[in-house]
Amino acid sequence: MKLIYLAVLITLFASCTFSKQTLISPDSNIQLNFENNEGQTMYSVIKGKEIIIQPSLLGFNFKEQGALDSKFRILGTKNKSHDEEWTAPWGPNKQIHNEYNELEVRLLHETSKIKLHLIFRVFNDGVAFRYVFPEQENLTDFVILDELSEFALADNHTSWWIEADYDTYEKLYKKTLVSEATHVNTPITMRSKSGTHISLHEAALTDYAGMTLQLKEGSNTYVSTLVPWADGTKVKASAPFKTPWRTILITDNAAQLVESNTILNLNEPCKIVDTSWIEPMKYIGIWWGMHIGTETWVEGDRHGATTENSKRYIDFAAENNIGGVVIEGWNSGWDKWGAKDAFDHVSSASDYNLEEVAAYAKTNNVDLIMHHETGGDAEGYEKLMVPAFELCQKLGIRALKTGYAGGIYPRGEHHHGQYMVRHYQKVVETAAKYGIMINAHEPIKATGKRRTWPNMMTREGVRGMEWNAWSTGNPPSHTLIIPFTRMLGGPVDYTPGTFDVMLTNFKNERVAWNTDDLSVTRVHTTLAKQLALSVILYSPLQMASDIIDNYVDHPAMKFLNDLDVDFDETKILNASIGEYITMVRRSGSTWYLGSATNEEAREIDINLDFLDAGKVYDAIIYADAETTHWETNATDYTIQTATFKKDDTLMLKLASGGGQAIVFKESRK
Ligand code: NOJ
């Protein structure tokens, strides 16, 4: 059994109290100090000799009771160690180690008589804390105006972040010093001068407002800023109540950040008893055509979701080892997108026969993925959700893509406020009852909730592939920042896999619908990088995003055909934020490698020591060609075969904006 290294120093002064408690990580590298200094509660964090967080205040502003930021008395402390292995129903890692030391500090707020518990956990790769309001006489229903958690960084670190926005995470990342990152969404990821990587985020966001971080002027201190309700308050709660965890990942390098399971581990164990129906799959869809403007969601001449076209997609999926097909624009209401109660989630468009398509998918052993665009009308959707889920269940549909593209109804609420956090949670829990897996677009941020609700498969919450269809798009470095920021919360439905990166192959003419200038639109990668991103940007529902016409007879389609997305294990071989990443993911005895770079061409040497000793592997290597360059010659690629063993090394040659993908299959010879 592990020991808790807990030292308690209590120093009594004439009229004030100072008390300090120290909690150390299981491997002793990270230390968290809790202090109560004359009634003010603070924490600080050190890794080795490096200060990560300087003394930082904790507390709240309540609507009725006022400030809870001083006058705290410690009633007692409790500590424990936890060491557990658990098995996740799906990847990117199935065997998960959850080890930490915990300190609970029980506080009494002396003026309001409110009891508040602070829970701190220290892991080998980070720390977390949450506030718990136990059941008590002096607190029943309460309203939080502000949470006052501080994160006083020790230096003006280099940071990767997106601007705070209460309604969208679909933004390009910026790389600046902390001093220029004045109001950010989380995760924000930083690198200190010594190379330590730090990422601030939250875990288990279930019934609370999303947290943004605001920099205190003239300092390196972030303060939690919660997304408001329409009435300006932040959180409505009743004791007993616990906040989400505030998380600080702290690792020696960028690769370890990606390998961390701490955010996942801070969530409660699985609440779904039988998870056998929850299965990762690849999918294609009647989707990209609408984004590039060759088809429409709305009924008419160019309507994509016809029965006939849907069957064509189902045939292609069945022939190419693709598990599912999503069909957008199948229902009525798209002509009213944006209006209240616009969408009907049970009635088909006039040229689409849902029953027929669902039956055709079943016969072909393909999952028809349902699509519910709400246009942001969460209120309307809550009324229609149950009949819509009943319909899915009746038709044997077990996966659903939701969308909230538009301002929230009720007006004044935000995508990331408590109203919507509750809504998204309700959708996941109701879906679980009907045996439905969720892929949410315009979602609340990922905070590891898939541990508790593993039918919450994937979500967008990122500036994804679609932006390349109708804007200046995503630069080559964008997908090299996502694994170290957005994806620390969980899987992402970025939808890689567009082969026609220059947007030149289509039958119908493109009609602009979301941009004035189609001439600037293209995908800003090489073709090989699209394959690599299907490995790197993990999603248990992983889309191959192009129209199927661009996959038919394409030699690189073999990679997407061979790819398995139910990974058992993942290893990061090398990584630098915004520059490059190489990772391998194992499914059974097959390994899939994805390596990608930003604008800079690279030669990356790797060891194949992840392979099993004594075995020979047949590899298919999908690489950029000699003259490939994302700007001038994006679609040239090579496919080569080779055999490898554990002791071998390999040099990956990546073009500017390029990548490489490899399948290593155990040799049957
Ligand atoms: C935005 C989603 O991100 C996209 O995938 C979808 O096609 C549109 N909304 C329409 O629902």
Ligand code: CA
């Ligand atoms: Ca979107």
